[in-house]
Amino acid sequence: VSESVEDIPFVVRTEPCGDHVRVLISGELDLHREAELHSAWEAVISSAETPQRLVLDVSGLRFLDSSGMRALLVCRDRAHAIGVPFLLAVTPGPVTRLLRIAGVQDWFDYA
Amino acid sequence: VNVVTDEAQRLAAVRRYEVLDTPPDGAFERITALAARLFDVPISIVSIVDADRIWFKSHHGVDVPEIDREPGLCASAVLQSGPWLVNDARNDPRTLANPLVAGELGLQFYAGVPLTTHDGYNLGTLCIIDQRPRQLSEAQVASLTDLAQVVMDELELRLAARRTVELESQLRRSAEQVARTLQQSLLPARVPAVAGLDIAARCHVANTDQVGGDFYDVVPDADGGCAVVVGDVCGKGTSAAALTGTARWVLRATVAEPWTPARALARLNAVLVRAQEQPGDYCTAALVRVDPVRDGRTTVTVGLAGHPHPLIVRTDGTVEALGRTSPVVGWTLDAEYTDVAVPMTSGDLLVLFTDGTLEVVAGHGATDDREVRALLAPLAGQEAEAVARALDDALGAVPLQDDAAFVVVAVQ
Numbered sequence: 443v444s445e446s447v448e449d450i451p452f453v454v455r456t457e458p459c460g461d462h463v464r465v466l467i468s469g470e471l472d473l474h475r476e477a478e479l480h481s482a483w484e485a486v487i488s489s490a491e492t493p494q495r496l497v498l499d500v501s502g503l504r505f506l507d508s509s510g511m512r513a514l515l516v517c518r519d520r521a522h523a524i525g526v527p528f529l530l531a532v533t534p535g536p537v538t539r540l541l542r543i544a545g546v547q548d549w550f551d552y553a
Numbered sequence: 554v555n556v557v558t559d560e561a562q563r564l565a566a567v568r569r570y571e572v573l574d575t576p577p578d579g580a581f582e583r584i585t586a587l588a589a590r591l592f593d594v595p596i597s598i599v600s601i602v603d604a605d606r607i608w609f610k611s612h613h614g615v616d617v618p619e620i621d622r623e624p625g626l627c628a629s630a631v632l633q634s635g636p637w638l639v640n641d642a643r644n645d646p647r648t649l650a651n652p653l654v655a656g657e658l659g660l661q662f663y664a665g666v667p668l669t670t671h672d673g674y675n676l677g678t679l680c681i682i683d684q685r686p687r688q689l690s691e692a693q694v695a696s697l698t699d700l701a702q703v704v705m706d707e708l709e710l711r712l713a714a715r716r717t718v719e720l721e722s723q724l725r726r727s728a729e730q731v732a733r734t735l736q737q738s739l740l741p742a743r744v745p746a747v748a749g750l751d752i753a754a755r756c757h758v759a760n761t762d763q764v765g766g767d768f769y770d771v772v773p774d775a776d777g778g779c780a781v782v783v784g785d786v787c788g789k790g791t792s793a794a795a796l797t798g799t800a801r802w803v804l805r806a807t808v809a810e811p812w813t814p815a816r817a818l819a820r821l822n823a824v825l826v827r828a829q830e831q832p833g834d835y836c837t838a839a840l841v842r843v844d845p846v847r848d849g850r851t852t853v854t855v856g857l858a859g860h861p862h863p864l865i866v867r868t869d870g871t872v873e874a875l876g877r878t879s880p881v882v883g884w885t886l887d888a889e890y891t892d893v894a895v896p897m898t899s900g901d902l903l904v905l906f907t908d909g910t911l912e913v914v915a916g917h918g919a920t921d922d923r924e925v926r927a928l929l930a931p932l933a934g935q936e937a938e939a940v941a942r943a944l945d946d947a948l949g950a951v952p953l954q955d956d957a958a959f960v961v962v963a964v965q
Contacts, residue, residue: 470918505918507955508787508908512833515884539920543908544837544859545880545888 453502454482462495464531465517468502471510479513487520496521497553499531506540514541518550529553558632564604566674570712572601573608580707584679585613588700592693594662594681599704600627601668601677610677615658625651630665631675636694639663641686653682662687664694666701671709679704728790733758735794736766739801744771747779749846751963753941759909759953766956767907768797774808777845780817783905783958785860787881788834796834796883799825804840814840814856815890818882822858822890825883835883839863839876839905843962849899851964854892858882861911861922868900870933872926875903897964900934906944909957913948937961 452469463486467479486496498517500506506514514530521528531553532538541547567573581599588597596614600607607627608619622628625648630637642648642661653660665680679701689697737758744752754769769783782804786793803824807817818840825836837859844852855863859881862874875895880888897903906925915924928947932940940961948957 508785508835508837512787512835516833536918536920543861543878543920545857545878546859546884549880549885 452478454478456482456486458493459497461493462497463493464497464499466499466502468504470505471500471503471513472505472507473509476509476513480516483517483520487524492524492526495527495529497529497531499553500537501531501533503537506537508544511540511544511546515546515549527551563631563674563676566670566672567601567603567676570670570676570708571715572610572676572708572711573603575610577611581611581704582613584700584704584707585611588679588681588697589613591696591700592664592681592689594683594687596682598627598680598682599668599677600665600680602627602631602675607677615682620653623651623653626653626660626663627665627678627680630678630680631667633667633675634669635666636698637663637665637667637678638689638694640688659684661685664689664697666698668701668705668708670705676705676708732790732794735791736768736797739768739794739797741770745773745779747771747773747843749849749851749965750779750843751937751965752781752960753937754958754960755941755945756956756958757909757945757948757953759956766793767909767958768801769905769958769960770801770804771960772805772808774812774842775810776812776842778843778851780804780808780812781841781843781903781905781960781962782838783860783907783960784836784838785907785909785956785958786834786836792834796825796829796836799828800836800838800882808842812842813892814842814854815892818856818858818879818890819888822882822888823886826886829883835859835881837881837908841875841903841905841962843903846964849964851897852894853897853903854894856890856892858888858890861906861908861920863903863905864922864926864929865895865897866902866904866929866933868898868934870930872930874922899964901964902929902933902935902937902940903962903964904929904940904959905962906959907955907957909953909955910944910948910959912955913951913953913957914944917954935963937963 452475455466457464518528530550585597598612599610605622606619607622639645639648642654648654660682662683665678667675668677669675740756744754756767767785772780774780786797803821839860840856842854855876857876857879862876865873876893877891879890912919
């Protein structure tokens with residue numbers, strides 16, 4: 443159980459948008475929530491119709507820890523493994539700052 | 554099953570099932586409601602016979618939660634190995650003195666089947682009660698016996714589930730303990746003495762189930778100076794501890810020969826990517842080479858791998874961030890690291906820390922080191938231990954969400 447002072451619920455939502463699929467996540471993505479993102483992502487990856495592009499929209503994320511960042515990298519690697527372009531949709535804030543400190547901002551393509 | 558009649562052992566069995574004084578529970582409520590309907594009686598009870606009372610796990614058609622342990626009804630039924638049937642209680646010598654019979658309730662009919670554990674103890678009964686005399690058919694007695702077995706199955710299931718949960722949490726606790734101990738054993742027992750430097754280091758461990766976390770190391774190197782590293786492993790349990798151990802020993806081996814931080818991080822990255830026990834674990838690190846101190850002067854060279862910048866606090870209180878941001882180690886071979894060298898002189902402080910330290914000083918989720926700089930600036934020129942204590946105080950003020958490690962190096 444997370445013990446963060448104010449628990450912001452973590453929410454994953456999947457939206458098919460024409461030729462691409464958009465997965466939106468919001469709240470706090472940490473060790474306790476990693477698995478929820480992975481299972482939503484696997485559902486998209488393994489669905490019958492492979493989308494042209496996969497977009498992970500993290501603009502609603504308020505907090506990301508090192509496990510959360512790993513989860514984003516895993517999503518990227520899983521998309522690339524099935525040959526689907528992966529785009530991260532993000533607005534400047536805690537997520538972009540963490541990706542910059544971690545030196546991995548160039549590892550993502552952005553929507 | 555032969556019923557065991559030793560009362561002390563029977564009571565021990567009652568305790569073992571941990572059912573006394575538990576809140577109402579849907580499964581048992583449904584069974585008593587079903588029994589009342591099935592046998593067309595106003596009252597049905599799942600009773601547990603305690604030392605000095607009969608407690609009702611479920612009581613359909615009667616409000617009292619427990620009664621005294623008077624002989625004649627449930628208290629007598631638990632001494633039997635089969636059903637206890639009282640068809641006309643007012644005229645039955647076994648029960649006519651019982652307060653439920655003589656008193657307000659006016660009980661005239663009682664049929665109770667003992668709840669017998671798999672090892673032969675009667676915990677209580679499933680009983681049905683009416684305010685008029687009745688007689689059950691053989692088939693009805695068999696049905697009541699079957700229902701009592703359903704109650705007992707339910708109790709056995711709960712006991713087994715509780716035992717499984719306890720066992721699992723015991724196993725988890727001991728696994729976490731092992732991982733935690735392993736992780737802590739990876740920290741140096743003490744910081745080595747290095748000529749011309751005054752060094753203090755800490756690792757504050759967060760009180761969470763997440764094992765992994767922070768490490769630091771201080772090692773004299775082949776060039777007569779020393780290597781200082783703080784790192785943060787992303788991963789859990791023993792695989793994270795293994796990664797920490799690998800990281801620490803790769804760095805120790807690397808600095809035993811002429812080295813630079815960027816080359817050491819590239820080598821560590823290659824080892825971790827190829828030798829990862831748990832795919833997806835990675836680590837961040839700030840690695841600093843401190844050249845041998847001569848006449849109060851030295852050069853520090855910093856390599857960063859996805860880690861907050863180390864800070865230098867000059868004697869005049871100015872604070873500088875060191876190093877060029879480069880990727881975390883252990884994820885991909887496609888990562889490059891850069892050395893950045895800066896001179897330091899007597900009285901200057903070098904502070905390496907993990908994001909756990911940053912978050913405590915600056916708030917949950919913080920990535921900005923402004924607050925850490927503000928905390929350190931007034932400590933310019935102090936001894937390493939004094940600076941470490943000031944950071945200890947800041948970290949001790951709140952419960953830690955994450956491990957927090959730091960190393961303070963003062964040039965003498």
